[in-house]
Amino acid sequence: MPRKHRAVVREVLPDPKYNDITVTKFMNCLMVKGKKSIAEKIVYGAFDIIAAKTKEDPLVVFKSALDNVRPLVKVVSRRVGGATYQIPIEVNEKNGKALAFRWIIANARARSEKTMTEKLAAELIAAHKKEGASIKKREDTHKMAEANKAFAHLRW
Template structure:
């Protein structure tokens, strides 16, 4: 009796671009099991990016991938207890966690904005990530800054 798990074996690429990253993003965007609604929001956002024409002839899916690449954190702080005290220890982030954090931060940034259709907010945040600005990119910068500030505790990362 096999269980359905959230593993890479189960993940399928999105129907239009056959991109595994886009498929994962659509699954994370989806609420209440409404995948077609999530796909429509995602593809409308990509269409909006293409319509704006700010990307010098790049495909919208490439803009999306570049935006996520810009948002990915490379180092983060983790709490570590040493001798009764807790320290914020900077540690490298593995690839799977980088991707999940980038997707999570992008969706948090989009969902925190109110008053506009979801696909427009998503298009705005993807473009902001592509240009290395916006809420999700700021979250990454703050994470890196905090890790840099706690470099003195790096020797606890064993």
């Protein structure tokens, strides 16, 4: 952590096709080794597959999938007097969105479909329907926080 100044938060330009900042941030999270054009092809291809399969606006499906996956609480390890406790803390909107991005991308990469475009589309559709590995990850996180609710007084 810097001692003198806060980190500068950069402005992200909205994506060219849907004019949405969230889609751009998702692309940046999906991007590997600075290959933004490939990340764009994957995301836009996944959106085309979503539009074909669900007959809905892909941006609406994407936003609802993000809302369904975004966690409200998480657990943080805190060492208190020789013992390590899992302490539940609330997640703000920005961090929750970042966690949802990571979970969706990680679970899409772990799927068994052929291309990353198909994997991402399937994971987003599953998250939109409140099923799939990303939703399970969110539920597990919430269960862990609920189980350790007794240690909530240790946060500071």
